[in-house]
Amino acid sequence: MSETEATDPKVLLGHHLKKLKLPTILAEYDKQARQCAEQGIDHPRYLLRLVELELIERQRRNVERRIRAAKFPASKSLDSFEFKALPDLNKVLVLELARCEFVIRRENIIALGPSGTGKTHLAIGLGLAACQKGMTVGFVTAAGLVNQLAEARDEKRLMRLQASLAKLQLLIIDELGYVPLSQTGAELLFEVISQRYERGSTIVTSNLAFEDWTSVFGSERLTGALLDRLTHHVHILEMNGDSYRLKQSKARQASHGR
Structure with a gap:
C-alpha cells in the first residue's frame, strides 16, 4: 500500500x-x-x-x-414433489418432517416403495431442508457407500471415514436393495448404521419391503439387528404407486408425437 x-x-x-x-x-x-x-x-x-x-x-x-458438501445427485426440493401422484403418502407427515425436528431428536426415516415413485426426490428434499436449517448432511447410495467403506478399509483409513459419517447430523442412504451386498459389505454398512444409532438421523430409501431385506444382507441375524436400530425411532413413508417417472416419459413421448 x-x-x-x-x-x-x-x-x-x-x-x-x-x-x-x-x-x-x-x-x-x-x-x-x-x-x-x-x-x-x-x-x-x-x-x-x-x-x-x-x-x-x-x-x-x-x-x-x-x-x-452433501453431494446430492440433483437439486430437488419438496416444492416440486408430486404428492398427487401418491395419494396414500402422508403429506402432512412429510411437511412436518421438512421442519427437520426429527434430526434434532435423532430419529430415522425409511421410505419404501417401487422404483420411480419419488423416494430419492423426497430424500433429497428433506436433505436440502436440513441444509437450509444449518445441519450437516451427506447423501450416498447404499452400493456407493459400501464401495467407499471397502476402499477405505483397504487403504487403512476406515476409522477416519466412519468417524466422518458418524458426525453427520443427517445421513441419506439411497437405493438400498437394488444391489445385493457381499457379507463384508453388509457388515460394513451395518457398522455405519450401528454407530449412528441414537447419535444421528438416517434416511434410508428402499424398493424392498422389510421382510425382503435379508436378500440384500444375506443374514437374518444381521438384518434383524440392523432393523432393530433403524426402526427404534423411525418414521416410515409408504410410497406405493405407479412410477411417475414412467408417466412423465409417456407424456413427453405423446407430446412429441403430435
Missing part, C-alpha cells in the same frame, strides 16, 4: 473490511450510505442495515457450502 493509499479512508476501510472478511459490507456500504442519506436514516440504522445484509449473505453462502 502506497503512502497516499494509506491515508485514503476508503482504501483503508476496504483493506480493513477484507481483513475482517466482511465482503458484503465492503460491496454495499457506499450505496447504502447514499440511500440512507436520501431517506433520512440515522447512523445506527444504517449500520444495522449493513450488518443484516452481511449476515443474510453469509447464511446463504453457508447453505450453499452445506449443499455442496
Whole structure:
C-alpha cells in the first residue's frame, strides 16, 4: 500500500473490511450510505442495515457450502414433489418432517416403495431442508457407500471415514436393495448404521419391503439387528404407486408425437 493509499479512508476501510472478511459490507456500504442519506436514516440504522445484509449473505453462502458438501445427485426440493401422484403418502407427515425436528431428536426415516415413485426426490428434499436449517448432511447410495467403506478399509483409513459419517447430523442412504451386498459389505454398512444409532438421523430409501431385506444382507441375524436400530425411532413413508417417472416419459413421448 502506497503512502497516499494509506491515508485514503476508503482504501483503508476496504483493506480493513477484507481483513475482517466482511465482503458484503465492503460491496454495499457506499450505496447504502447514499440511500440512507436520501431517506433520512440515522447512523445506527444504517449500520444495522449493513450488518443484516452481511449476515443474510453469509447464511446463504453457508447453505450453499452445506449443499455442496452433501453431494446430492440433483437439486430437488419438496416444492416440486408430486404428492398427487401418491395419494396414500402422508403429506402432512412429510411437511412436518421438512421442519427437520426429527434430526434434532435423532430419529430415522425409511421410505419404501417401487422404483420411480419419488423416494430419492423426497430424500433429497428433506436433505436440502436440513441444509437450509444449518445441519450437516451427506447423501450416498447404499452400493456407493459400501464401495467407499471397502476402499477405505483397504487403504487403512476406515476409522477416519466412519468417524466422518458418524458426525453427520443427517445421513441419506439411497437405493438400498437394488444391489445385493457381499457379507463384508453388509457388515460394513451395518457398522455405519450401528454407530449412528441414537447419535444421528438416517434416511434410508428402499424398493424392498422389510421382510425382503435379508436378500440384500444375506443374514437374518444381521438384518434383524440392523432393523432393530433403524426402526427404534423411525418414521416410515409408504410410497406405493405407479412410477411417475414412467408417466412423465409417456407424456413427453405423446407430446412429441403430435
